[in-house]
Amino acid sequence: MIRLAEPIWAAKEQQQTNQVFFGQKATHLLTRPDFVFFVDGVGSNLNQEGDGAVGGKSKIMGRGSVPREKATTNDTHFTLLEFTPATGEPIMCAVIVEGKSMKPEVVSGLDVFATRLGDESDPDFLVKSTSPGIIYTYGPSCLSQGKDVPCIVCNTDSGLITFKLMVSFLKIMDELELVPRTDRLKRFLLLYGHGFCLELPFLQCINNPDLEWVVCIGVPYGTFYWQVGDSSQQNGSYKMALTKYKES
Numbered sequence: 001m002i003r004l005a006e007p008i009w010a011a012k013e014q015q016q017t018n019q020v021f022f023g024q025k026a027t028h029l030l031t032r033p034d035f036v037f038f039v040d041g042v043g044s045n046l047n048q049e050g051d052g053a054v055g056g057k058s059k060i061m062g063r064g065s066v067p068r069e070k071a072t073t074n075d076t077h078f079t080l081l082e083f084t085p086a087t088g089e090p091i092m093c094a095v096i097v098e099g100k101s102m103k104p105e106v107v108s109g110l111d112v113f114a115t116r117l118g119d120e121s122d123p124d125f126l127v128k129s130t131s132p133g134i135i136y137t138y139g140p141s142c143l144s145q146g147k148d149v150p151c152i153v154c155n156t157d158s159g160l161i162t163f164k165l166m167v168s169f170l171k172i173m174d175e176l177e178l179v180p181r182t183d184r185l186k187r188f189l190l191l192y193g194h195g196f197c198l199e200l201p202f203l204q205c206i207n208n209p210d211l212e213w214v215v216c217i218g219v220p221y222g223t224f225y226w227q228v229g230d231s232s233q234q235n236g237s238y239k240m241a242l243t244k245y246k247e248s
Contacts, residue, residue, distance in 0.1 A: 008025060014026070014029050014030065035187050037083060037084065041080070045077050046246065048071035048246050052243070077160075078097045079161055081096070089142075091142050091145075092142055096156055098158060105136075108136040111137050138151060163199050181212065187213050187214065198217070
């Protein structure tokens with residue numbers, strides 16, 4: 001890491017630019033951004049009450065009628081996490097759904113309107129039916145180290161992250177060899193200041209030399225200074241995209 005004499009606006013490749021970006025000016029430049037990782041959790045709910053309307057749509061109704069749409073009012077909380085190095089390309093996505101157990105179609109995703117390619121009697125039915133636009137859509141996959149990394153889907157009673165899940169995510173990244181290991185460099189992970197980060201089992205885990213990760217816990221208050229993805233522009237885009245998806 002190189003400390004700058006004066007803060008600058010830096011582009012993705014860390015070169016100085018006159019363009020003003022969202023966030024803060026850079027005070028340091030990373031020499032190995034591929035060894036610096038961030039993870040941000042976004043909590044959401046499938047309940048459509050209070051979603052509001054997304055602009056750019058018109059509805060035709062009879063005079064004196066009020067347009068209405070069917071909407072689900074059941075609470076189903078989930079948390080979406082994206083692991084991203086400082087280079088900007090996501091390497092793994094995880095979804096935590098609310099519930100004591102999960103049905104297989106929750107993990108795979110199920111588009112009931114998609115065209116079925118054959119039936120379950122075909123030994124290759126699952127392979128043929130797995131991809132966006134087909135019956136089993138699955139979650140967003142990431143391309144990392146030349147590998148197609150599937151979306152990790154799991155559950156908790158509340159739909160929130162726990163220290164056990166975070167440790168399991170790091171182990172999955174190690175098992176898939178998504179992050180290179182060297183004796184000279186340490187892999188650095190910056191976590192948002194969630195309550196699980198301060199639980200004793202998690203603190204003991206990240207201080208275990210066998211984990212081979214340097215974990216930094218961000219201050220809970222003031223995340224707008226450091227938390228990747230925590231901006232009104234990105235949060236607003238995410239909420240609008242989620243609202244459109246729930247309407248479809």
